[in-house]
Amino acid sequence: MATAIIKNRKQQIHHTAKNLFRERGYAATSMRHIAGELGIEAASLYSHIKSKEEILQLICFELAEQFLKSSEELQRKKLPAKELFKQAVTEHIRIITQNMDSSVVFLHEWRHLSEPFLSDFKLMRKRYENFYKNILKAGAEEKKFQIRDEKLTLFVIFSAMNGIYEWFTPNGKLQPEEIAEQMVEVFLNGILKN
């Protein structure tokens, strides 16, 4: 089937783009570069995609939707704060480790989106941040969490989770589940012996 070939090529292009955008950044990656990796001419890419930015949009919003979807599913479970927190961190880390290239692009290259996509993206990110903020709030209300500054705590957690791409290797000894478990342990109890 013809459409299947197209879809495959389109997927190949997206895959290559994710990789190059991650490695060199969106602005420093040219269409000729992407095409070269696939052994075709830059102009040929336009049989499959609309523009360079369209690729970026797809990467950013695909991941944003994954994060939001997982947060909505977790919210429906009506778990106590501590358990919700554990599962949320685990889910977040699962998504990141399963989409390493996309994640880095998602985290750092979204600023090259043009309007209205840029605003939409920021809004989705804010929604997701609020999901975590509410977990912290709930934990504090349940007298389970002790939080001095909510924003600081929130971003300590996000930064630690989102920084995973800096050191994670898919075939290393630490697998996503264990990373999540250990990270939760650090967030909840710290590194001090008692």
Next chain:
Amino acid sequence: MATAIIKNRKQQIHHTAKNLFRERGYAATSMRHIAGELGIEAASLYSHIKSKEEILQLICFELAEQFLKSSEELQRKKLPAKELFKQAVTEHIRIITQNMDSSVVFLHEWRHLSEPFLSDFKLMRKRYENFYKNILKAGAEEKKFQIRDEKLTLFVIFSAMNGIYEWFTPNGKLQPEEIAEQMVEVFLNGILKN
């Protein structure tokens, strides 16, 4: 004095470049852009600087040296691990918050350095990481820290500290000293009430 004017202009260029490199990224910032901010032509920049990359080099290595210098001074103090850890985090956060633009460039744009600068830079970063790794090691040997995976713990801490630029506002209610204090508290004891 003529050299004073040059130095000032050079500093202005560096200052503007730091700001634009942070805001738009190195690759997406053009010399014409930097010049435009200063009200001159792009070609005129070359009376003061050698190349675009030279600016990036200066930003990256200036900060790398600050981090290393502060780590060497702390090491000379021969403090117990927990106290050393506190002071190291405080110093790191001080440097970041005092150099917000440079920090973001330092953290994300170094990959656009060409050789041999790229390798030199990575080496300096590794040295600094080892300083922190040794603090964790020392804390574990003193039976003060409980660390499951050293690399994971190390990068949780680094990511949290380096992510400060995502949310810090110089005139907000949280000042660097207090951020450091609260972050140390989270790292050491976590957010769980006991």
Next chain:
DNA sequence: CATCCTAACTAACGGTCGTTAGGCAAATAT
């Protein structure tokens, strides 16, 4: 077999990139 469609090609577009050369007016030094 004739027709259509796909995925690639070549050629080229207007534009921007970092950088160099050469000149010129004002400031500084002698």
Next chain:
DNA sequence: ATATTTGCCTAACGACCGTTAGTTAGGATG
């Protein structure tokens, strides 16, 4: 007063950018 230096200018270089137009070979479809 003269000579030198400075800080900018204009013009231009070759290279590369994202993208469009038009074409063509070859496979799928009738």
